[in-house]
Amino acid sequence: MTNFSPTLLPARRQVLRAALATGAAALLAPALASCVPDSRRASIVVAGGEPGGFYLEFATLLAASLQRHRVADTATVNPTGGSLDNVAQLVSGRADLAVALADAASLQGGTSGVNRGQIAALGKVYQNYVHAVVRRDGGIRTLDDLAGRTVAVGMPGSGTSLITPRLFEVAGLESNPPAGGRHVTVKPLGLNDGVAALSGGEVDALFWSGGVPTAAIAQAHAASGFALLDLSALLPGLRQRYGPFYDKVLVPADSYAGIDEVWTVGVANLLLCRMDLDAETVRRTVDLLVGHADELIPRSSVGVQFLSPNSLINTADVPLHPAAAAAYRELHG
Numbered sequence: 001m002t003n004f005s006p007t008l009l010p011a012r013r014q015v016l017r018a019a020l021a022t023g024a025a026a027l028l029a030p031a032l033a034s035c036v037p038d039s040r041r042a043s044i045v046v047a048g049g050e051p052g053g054f055y056l057e058f059a060t061l062l063a064a065s066l067q068r069h070r071v072a073d074t075a076t077v078n079p080t081g082g083s084l085d086n087v088a089q090l091v092s093g094r095a096d097l098a099v100a101l102a103d104a105a106s107l108q109g110g111t112s113g114v115n116r117g118q119i120a121a122l123g124k125v126y127q128n129y130v131h132a133v134v135r136r137d138g139g140i141r142t143l144d145d146l147a148g149r150t151v152a153v154g155m156p157g158s159g160t161s162l163i164t165p166r167l168f169e170v171a172g173l174e175s176n177p178p179a180g181g182r183h184v185t186v187k188p189l190g191l192n193d194g195v196a197a198l199s200g201g202e203v204d205a206l207f208w209s210g211g212v213p214t215a216a217i218a219q220a221h222a223a224s225g226f227a228l229l230d231l232s233a234l235l236p237g238l239r240q241r242y243g244p245f246y247d248k249v250l251v252p253a254d255s256y257a258g259i260d261e262v263w264t265v266g267v268a269n270l271l272l273c274r275m276d277l278d279a280e281t282v283r284r285t286v287d288l289l290v291g292h293a294d295e296l297i298p299r300s301s302v303g304v305q306f307l308s309p310n311s312l313i314n315t316a317d318v319p320l321h322p323a324a325a326a327a328y329r330e331l332h333g
Contacts, residue, residue, distance in 0.1 A: 041281055044072040047086035047098035048079055050155070050191045054211030055082065055099050055269075057298045058126065062097070062271075062288075065295045071284045081190065082158030082209075090274055091118050097285070101128055101159035101209065102268045102316045103245040119272050120321035122282060123289050123312035125296075126211065126269040127304035129251055130163060132229035133198060133206040133217060140204060143171050143229055147182045149204035152197055155190030160209045163267065167207070170237035191216050199224040209267065212303040213255045221256050228256070232263035245316060255302055268306065270315055279323035286312075286327040 046063050049055025056079055063075035078095055080086055086098035087105060105119065134140040140149070153175075154160025164186075168175050174183040189197055191214070194206040199220050208214060217226065228251060238246045249266030253259070271289070273282065289296070293307035306312060313320065313328050320328070 040070050040284075041072040041096075041278075042074070044075045044097060044281070045095045046075065046077050047089040047095035048077045049082050049086070049099070050158075051079060052195075052216030053082075053191050053208075053214060054126070054128070054298065054301070055080075055086075057211075057215075057300075058099060058269075058296065061296050061298065065288050065292055066285070068295075069284075069288060069292065071281060071288065080157070081155045082160065084159065084162065085157035087119060087272065088157070090272060093274075096273060096277060096281075097122070098272045099125065099269050100272055101162070101245075102270055102318065103242065104159045104162050105270050105272060105318045106243070106245065106316060107162070118275060119318070120275045120277075120324070121315035121318045122271040122273055122285055122321060122324045124268050124306045124314050124316075125271050125289065125312070126301075126306060127247075127249060128159070128209045128267045128269055129212050129249055129303060130160075130167070130231055130265040130267070131206070131208040131210065131214065131217065131251075132167075132231055132264070133195075133208065133226050134204065134229060135198065135201075136225040136227045138204055140227075140229070143167075143173070143231065143234070146184050146205055147173060148184070150185040150187060150202070152189040152194035152203045152206045153186045154188065154194075154207060154209075156188055158190065158209075159267070160207055161188065163209060163265070164207045166238060166242055167231065167234055167265070170234045170241065195220045198226070205229075211298065211301050212251055213300055215300055218256055218300075221259075226256065226259070228259055228262045228264070230262050231265050235265055238265065243317075249304070252302065266304075268314075268316070270318055272318070273321060275321065277321065279326075282321050282323035283327045286324050290331065 046059045048059030059077045063077050066075040083100035083104035086100045089095035153164040175186045197203040198206045232248050247266040251262050253261040
């Protein structure tokens with residue numbers, strides 16, 4: 001994946017919108033026109049995420065687009081704890097579509113997951129950024145400074161709760177049970193509770209995996225004054241121990257007002273479905289991802305979007321749904 005610089009971000013979004021308006025959308029128009037009204041589903045449920053986070057915002061935009069373009073009569077969103085919860089909702093049938101981190105999707109439902117063969121990808125859609133958030137006046141400048149501190153590590157069921165112990169392991173920090181002088185005390189707090197705890201001094205750091213900027217963090221930062229820790233030194237160890245899901249990515253300067261640019265760990269988001277989702281719904285959802293991607297960009301997002309045919313298909317070891325693969329082949333000719 002190509003990393004970006006802050007100066008390229010406005011152009012990136014403009015190019016995406018222009019390409020969709022002229023190229024891919026034109027290619028997909030005949031396919032959309034060929035769909036008869038009776039082919040749409042009665043309802044679609046999208047598993048989202050926590051209030052204030054990127055997942056719920058993206059899922060809400062997706063549901064609106066699915067309904068607007070008559071992929072389903074109604075499309076609704078389930079708020080959830082995050083990636084692991086979303087995969088569980090897919091497997092149990094409580095949701096038809098879900099967004100999840102590639103590492104979580106692989107663990108739970110990819111070629112080697114516990115739900116092997118039950119879920120498939122419709123595409124790689126966005127980049128998540130691991131945030132290690134601290135108070136600016138808290139005296140914490142590096143990950144090593146977290147030794148002996150209390151840290152919010154994500155709600156159970158979230159993608160954050162998966163990657164945070166992996167980061168600690170690579171950094172040589174012990175969390176359960178405490179051992180020696182390099183241990184951290186962990187609290188399983190989600191985004192909103194974690195932000196409140198950090199602002200109130202109940203925890204010394206908050207880990208969160210989400211879009212840039214994350215609204216809940218930006219709002220609290222304006223009142224409390226936060227900083228972000230550089231996590232990029234952990235990347236080689238993460239990739240060696242857990243696979244190629246992790247990338248070095250840049251949080252641009254002033255993504256959160258007054259915070260300098262900082263390198264961190266990135267994980268791709270995948271849009272997922274069950275393998276048994278009907279081919280017509282899959283194909284028409286792919287049409288939206290490519291032909292109407294401009295409707296799926298949250299207003300606050302300055303991060304990397306993968307909403308183009310060439311990048312949508314790169315879904316790590318989570319296989320594309322056969323109907324999605326066929327749709328991308330048709331798009332590429």
